[in-house]
Amino acid sequence: xxxxxxxxxxxxxxxxxxxxxxxxxxxxxxxxxxxxxxxxxxxxxxxxxxxxxxxxxxxxxxxxxxxxxxxxxxxxxxxxxxxxxxxxxxxxxxxxxxxxxxxxxxxxxxxxxxxxx
Amino acid sequence: xxxxxxxxxxxxxxxxxxxxxxxxxxxxxxxxxxxxxxxxxxxxxxxxxxxxxxxxxxxxxxxxxxxxxxxxxxxxxxxxxxxxxxxxxxxxxxxxxxxxxxxxxxxxxxxxxxxx
Numbered sequence: 001x002x003x004x005x006x007x008x009x010x011x012x013x014x015x016x017x018x019x020x021x022x023x024x025x026x027x028x029x030x031x032x033x034x035x036x037x038x039x040x041x042x043x044x045x046x047x048x049x050x051x052x053x054x055x056x057x058x059x060x061x062x063x064x065x066x067x068x069x070x071x072x073x074x075x076x077x078x079x080x081x082x083x084x085x086x087x088x089x090x091x092x093x094x095x096x097x098x099x100x101x102x103x104x105x106x107x108x109x110x111x112x113x114x115x116x117x
Numbered sequence: 118x119x120x121x122x123x124x125x126x127x128x129x130x131x132x133x134x135x136x137x138x139x140x141x142x143x144x145x146x147x148x149x150x151x152x153x154x155x156x157x158x159x160x161x162x163x164x165x166x167x168x169x170x171x172x173x174x175x176x177x178x179x180x181x182x183x184x185x186x187x188x189x190x191x192x193x194x195x196x197x198x199x200x201x202x203x204x205x206x207x208x209x210x211x212x213x214x215x216x217x218x219x220x221x222x223x224x225x226x227x228x229x230x231x232x233x
Binding site: 042043044045046093095105107109113 | 160220223225
């Protein structure tokens with residue numbers, strides 16, 4: 001089945017620094033990828049839709065200048081948390097749609113646990 | 118209003134028994150898709166089953182089946198012959214048509230614990 005690779009799995013950083021998270025579709029092309037955020041014991045909240053070759057579409061309330069998304073190729077999207085603060089600590093997970101499947105399944109990466117000190 | 122409602126924060130089931138996880142949804146679209154995902158403690162989201170709004174038969178995938186009642190807007194997940202490895206968080210999700218941006222909206226999840 002389709003595989004989405006997300007890296008790193010976890011990262012600890014100092015307040016004020018930037019952190020980049022990568023999301024790759026390994027065996028299919030993904031013109032669209034999605035970035036979610038999940039707080040402990042809560043649901044996944046969509047942050048933004050990443051579109052290959054164009055600007056990302058952000059959900060209401062998500063700061064686009066803080067959460068920079070780049071989707072430069074059909075297999076790679078990156079999320080950069082700029083000037084991270086402790087309140088940005090969360091589980092971030094990406095997904096990609098495999099248009100080659102019958103019901104256009106979304107496949108998820110394994111997630112990134114970000115801890116900002 | 119919540120688009121996806123999962124009313125069971127936690128459920129217990131004995132090994133080898135069947136369990137039903139509830140999910141109701143709200144949409145005005147005629148075309149939509151319903152998904153169930155499993156999230157173990159490791160965090161990854163594992164696709165379990167899909168039901169399209171126009172599918173006349175309930176979806177089944179191995180031990181998983183989806184009890185789709187369109188008029189009631191419910192899409193309950195039934196896990197038969199529960200196994201210890203089924204202990205995880207389960208999320209119901211909906212993808213609405215192009216008007217909804219083809220995004221997935223998730224419910225709040227149900228924590229399932231399978232006991233011996």
